Amino acid sequence: MPHSNVCLGTSVDHRWHKHLTFSAIASPARTVRTQNVMACQAVANIVKSSLGPVGLDKMLVDDIGDVTITNDGATILKMLEVEHPAAKVLVELAELQDREVGDGTTSVVIVAAELLKRANDLVRNKIHPTSIISGYRLAMREACKYVEEKLAVKVEKLGKDSLVNCARTSMSSKLIAGDSDFFANLVVDAVQAVKTTNARGEIKYPIKGVNILRAHGKSAKDSYLLKGYALNTGRAAQGMPSRVAPARIACLDFNLQKTKMQLGVQVLVTDPRELEKIRQREADMTKERIEKLLKAGANVILTTKGIDDMALKYFVEAGAIAVRRVRKEDLRHVAKATGATAVSTFADMEGEETFDSALLGICR
16 A cells, blocks of 8 residues: 555656646747737837837937937837847848838838737737738738739839929938928939839839948038949049040959069079069069050059059059049949949960950940
């Protein structure tokens, strides 16, 4: 009997332990889900009061005391130090919306947080999360279908006035709201200037084709749209002309400085006079490259690297414009707009250095 009692006690203890284990697994799942939703709600509540044309500005102070005043959802969330994993997803959502569309950053955060809140209520009513996700996806497809069929109007059918009104509405909650009439016309003209048609006949407006340059010293109303592509750099030397026409542009992605020996290369010189010949040859190599450029007809040279003062002399004498330290992104835009080819080396298949005039871009 004593032995039997012990066995019975063990059996009851085992069942009690198993019951505890299942309870411990189920309860944290609900708790964690609720905590995730609450974290997303907290993030949404931060930006909710800044939504719309009468939304309030937020004053943000960072660690070093810099003050930022804004009502842009992406900017607010970017400056917050969010540590919760679920809340970080909302921050990334706002950044993606800002990068892809440029507007509606606050709205997507609020809508996403509300969808999570409603989904959590459904889970509490014993509806499986997979069913809720499927329902949301179905609703998304139906909503997109309805918008496309009933609400969407092609840009070609809208007049410029409608586009300007759309731009003005987007600016109504920004700092430039007071000058929205001026900037609305400016941005509509800029976007229409980059209008392209692809091989399938589809009309596209590549927003990345619009380059925005910022300069200090004047008011916002002094902004203007330049027909062409502007670089935030100057001529490499004052003696160069400020204008050439027609421009034949060479886009280079290498140095036009005095050629130096590669790291790890050692040259043993027994005659000191030979050393001067090596130095002269290093200078002549750059001179020969510049002569090849000028001989091909280039009168505008853009390079992402540096240009020696010695090399600048040859460009000044030839009446060409040379620009150094150009951003690679700007170089790609210029090459695409003018038909130029970005060149990273002069070496050809035979090991010689050549430059073909077909690599130049033309701008009249």
